[in-house]
Amino acid sequence: xxxxxxxxxxxxGRTRGKILYWTVLAxxxxxxxxxxxxxxxxxxxxxxxxxxxxxxVPPTLVPHSAHTAxxxxxxxxxxxxRLLFNTLYYAFGALAFQLVLDVxxxxxxxxxxxxxxxxxxxxxxxxxxxxxxxxxxPQYLTVLDVPLIQRNLLNSPWVIWLPSVTNAFNIFLLKxxxxxxxxxxxxxxxxxxxxxxxxxxxxxxxxxxxxxxxVSIFAVVGVWKDFLWPMLTLPDPAxxxxxxxxxxxxxxxxxxxxxxxxxxxxxPTLLVFLVFQRNIMSGLTAGxxxx
Amino acid sequence: MxxxxxxxxxxxxxxxxxxxxxxRAFKRNLTAHGFLIGAVLCFSFxxxxxxxxxxxxxxxxxxxxxxxxxxxxxxxxxxxxxxFWQAWRNTLLFTGLALVLGFLLPFVVAVVxxxxxxxxxxxxxxxxxxxxxxxxxxVLLFKYFYDPGYGLFNRALEFLHLPAQxxxxxxxxxxxxxVIASTWMNMGSATLIYLAALQGIPxxxxxxxxxxxxxxxxxxxxxxxxxxxxxxxxxxxxxxxATMQVFTEPFLLTGGAGPEGSTTTVVVLIYQYAFSFNxxxxxxxxxLCLLVLLAGFSALYVRLSRDNES
Numbered sequence: 001x002x003x004x005x006x007x008x009x010x011x012x013g014r015t016r017g018k019i020l021y022w023t024v025l026a027x028x029x030x031x032x033x034x035x036x037x038x039x040x041x042x043x044x045x046x047x048x049x050x051x052x053x054x055x056x057v058p059p060t061l062v063p064h065s066a067h068t069a070x071x072x073x074x075x076x077x078x079x080x081x082r083l084l085f086n087t088l089y090y091a092f093g094a095l096a097f098q099l100v101l102d103v104x105x106x107x108x109x110x111x112x113x114x115x116x117x118x119x120x121x122x123x124x125x126x127x128x129x130x131x132x133x134x135x136x137x138p139q140y141l142t143v144l145d146v147p148l149i150q151r152n153l154l155n156s157p158w159v160i161w162l163p164s165v166t167n168a169f170n171i172f173l174l175k176x177x178x179x180x181x182x183x184x185x186x187x188x189x190x191x192x193x194x195x196x197x198x199x200x201x202x203x204x205x206x207x208x209x210x211x212x213x214x215v216s217i218f219a220v221v222g223v224w225k226d227f228l229w230p231m232l233t234l235p236d237p238a239x240x241x242x243x244x245x246x247x248x249x250x251x252x253x254x255x256x257x258x259x260x261x262x263x264x265x266x267x268p269t270l271l272v273f274l275v276f277q278r279n280i281m282s283g284l285t286a287g288x289x290x291x
Numbered sequence: 292m293x294x295x296x297x298x299x300x301x302x303x304x305x306x307x308x309x310x311x312x313x314x315r316a317f318k319r320n321l322t323a324h325g326f327l328i329g330a331v332l333c334f335s336f337x338x339x340x341x342x343x344x345x346x347x348x349x350x351x352x353x354x355x356x357x358x359x360x361x362x363x364x365x366x367x368x369x370x371x372x373x374x375f376w377q378a379w380r381n382t383l384l385f386t387g388l389a390l391v392l393g394f395l396l397p398f399v400v401a402v403v404x405x406x407x408x409x410x411x412x413x414x415x416x417x418x419x420x421x422x423x424x425x426x427x428x429x430v431l432l433f434k435y436f437y438d439p440g441y442g443l444f445n446r447a448l449e450f451l452h453l454p455a456q457x458x459x460x461x462x463x464x465x466x467x468x469x470v471i472a473s474t475w476m477n478m479g480s481a482t483l484i485y486l487a488a489l490q491g492i493p494x495x496x497x498x499x500x501x502x503x504x505x506x507x508x509x510x511x512x513x514x515x516x517x518x519x520x521x522x523x524x525x526x527x528x529x530x531x532x533a534t535m536q537v538f539t540e541p542f543l544l545t546g547g548a549g550p551e552g553s554t555t556t557v558v559v560l561i562y563q564y565a566f567s568f569n570x571x572x573x574x575x576x577x578x579l580c581l582l583v584l585l586a587g588f589s590a591l592y593v594r595l596s597r598d599n600e601s
Binding site: 273 | 319322325326329331334339341344348402403406409415419420425427435492494511514532535538578579581585
């Protein structure tokens, strides 16, 4: 990297600068490893300890013997496979709904410009002003008895999927991206006789990969991290998400089993994150900077 | 458009053309609304209608299935609840502490990381790891660390010959403990956003500042901060809006109340009103108070981010 920053290369080149640089770097690397990786290590290690060793004071740094049975017991007792499957099912369902409906809406508002489109967009953006926590209670009462269709959505995946579509931020992000697609390309498509759907599918979407990536990450991470809404709307233990399931089972299992369960609950996304970290991190910053 | 053959009666041609145009416009609108309808329905049911309902609920009372209009009664009732003022104090304390830790710390970390020529990718990865963890896992983890008996934090303090703390068990430190956990869990995203912003600062500005004899702190104050001002102010607003709505961390770490109610935030109180006391009206009234307070910040945020684009 030749890009210069706060501290000049000349200063860094001097012996004193070099010593300082490497000292600070060493301190930060050690500190960060302890602060951010330490808890993960603690989780994995304590999940391996026996009940007796877990309670020992002072605690042992490395478990004396590996009780992998904790992990298998926690996996079965807390039914982690089901919780994990539920969470993925909700997350990718929400992703599909958001991709289809939000992309459709953004494309319509950006390119097809229907009558009242501006008003609809304005009303969507207005929801950004309403703090999400304020809407939880009326939203909950609404899904108990959805007006017109008179259906109770509690304990059904729709209760996660449909409200996730009401993401004005995503629509805004997508619309702005679609706005930037050159009109000539769309004109060319329409001269070739492409329908609106065909233009969206074959011209606009292939050009929008970066923004679709950002929206997808937001959609999946949103469901993955949510707690209050799924806790309220999915009371059936068999249908719960990872967050809610672990929370409701956390008091009934031995501590070392619980910690083993936590370690396993963190493992899948951490693995996904390590594999896709470059895309995830660039996607996140791109979204936040432009949004 | 070329004029049609003049032999035809003009009126009919125009009528035909406008009819054709109308038909086309109608079809175009039909397609456009077809693309829009799914999202609009979702918004109607799960966003716009609940918004209206929130306003209605705040002035209604539901008893045994019957709903009755009670005017400002819910507000009066909520204001008289001593827990109301405590919840606001707790929330403001949380927001204040979170601004010192959660707003400042990521910036400092980003400024330091940006100087490194080595291990930057590794450090970025580390600081972002907690963001990817399920929040309940992080919270339960911190519960173990905070335990006054075998908890890791008190062991560390002991090692440093510092007095042990009660952490979540004492009204004085409970909120700070919640903020520390919350910062650990969330600081990754802010740090990455700041890092991206810092990388956009032209290096010549620092060179120019050096020629003027500016030291490290002056360079930060006169170059780094002004250059990232827009992002900083957006993040500040976002932080305020988010922290005033904090729920998961206090709810999970201290069961919502904490010692002497020291961690009951406004949203925790909304939750209690709605789902423990079954007073939806009170919950809605509280929600409206929060809405009024935060609407200003939200408006400012939307305004600033619009400026940011143009």
